[in-house]
Amino acid sequence: MGSSREWPDSAQSPPTRGSTSSTGSASTSAWSTRRPDPPLIGSDVLCCGVRPHRQRGAAVGGGLGLGAEFAWACDLRVMADGDFFIGQPEILLGIIPGGGGTQRLTRLIGTHRSLAAILEGKPFTPEEALANGAVDKVVAQDKVVAQAVDLAEHFGKRSKASVAAAKRSVYFGGSMSLEDGLHVERAEFFAQVMSKEGQRLMLDYQATTAATGELPLYTPGTYARALASGSVPGRRSTSGR
Structure with a gap:
């Protein structure tokens, strides 16, 4: 299976035989002697909820x-x-x-x-x-x-790339076997870990832990601020660097 990052912005899986177009009409080109799939009613509904970069x-x-x-x-x-x-x-x-x-x-x-x-x-x-x-x-x-x-x-305050990755993992991975779903999750996880934003926030978290001797999310009040702001506050957010 290819990387989930290759899927289009509409977050739809690759077309299959007899799949529908964006207008909802069934394609019969792959069915010369077989019964085509029935037309899909409301195909726009089927993709409107999984745009990866939007809530x-x-x-x-x-x-x-x-x-x-x-x-x-x-x-x-x-x-x-x-x-x-x-x-x-x-x-x-x-x-x-x-x-x-x-x-x-x-x-x-x-x-x-x-x-x-x-x-x-x-x-x-x-x-x-x-x-x-x-x-x-x-x-x-x-x-x-x-x-x-x-x-x-x-x-919307959360990382847009992370939101997109989480939605692909949940929507697509959750519709697959556990093995395939875990493969999707791993691909998305490593893509985010290696991203500039993921690196910045994780390194900041580690630096804050080293400086304070405490895991930031266990510090009173930190978790509430992280939930409100969309990311864990650390040394950069408090020092201005």
Whole structure:
């Protein structure tokens, strides 16, 4: 398997036989005597959540079907509290989710919970969605957009290259066998370790440890500052060098 750093910005794996184009129409060029793969409904939904250099968030009041699938396709989801719901009702129409619901909801909340929800067709309330892991936060309706923006800004303070590497490792590696997933992780890890930013922060961490005799993240208050700023404060951040 090639280095994951060779994958395109859309973070999609290389095309396979019968794969869909960006417009969602099925390619039949590789299928002279075989049945082509069915057209993929909502192909834009399938790739909108994994742009490696961007944090994607969904501000959700409520959504059914494709609306829910747009939310599942994002990295983070904030849902309004109150008389709202989100889910996949397609089974009640004699069909199944076709925009990624069977795949992304399963990866979010697990096989059994996803299957039960899809088979019943009953949507989640905000409380159920939060408890099941389908959304990350439930807030008052008038706070939804502000909370989504706050989350995006919070995670946006992290190293963009590291965010991209982590997302590729989780999204792609998590869909592979453990052996292949670990291979993806190792490739991304070593790429970040050898990057200028990774080297700078790690060397600073080591220098701070040597100067203070303590691991910085075990120093009271340091972890909280690191979470807020997006990187571990060290000698450079305190000395100005």
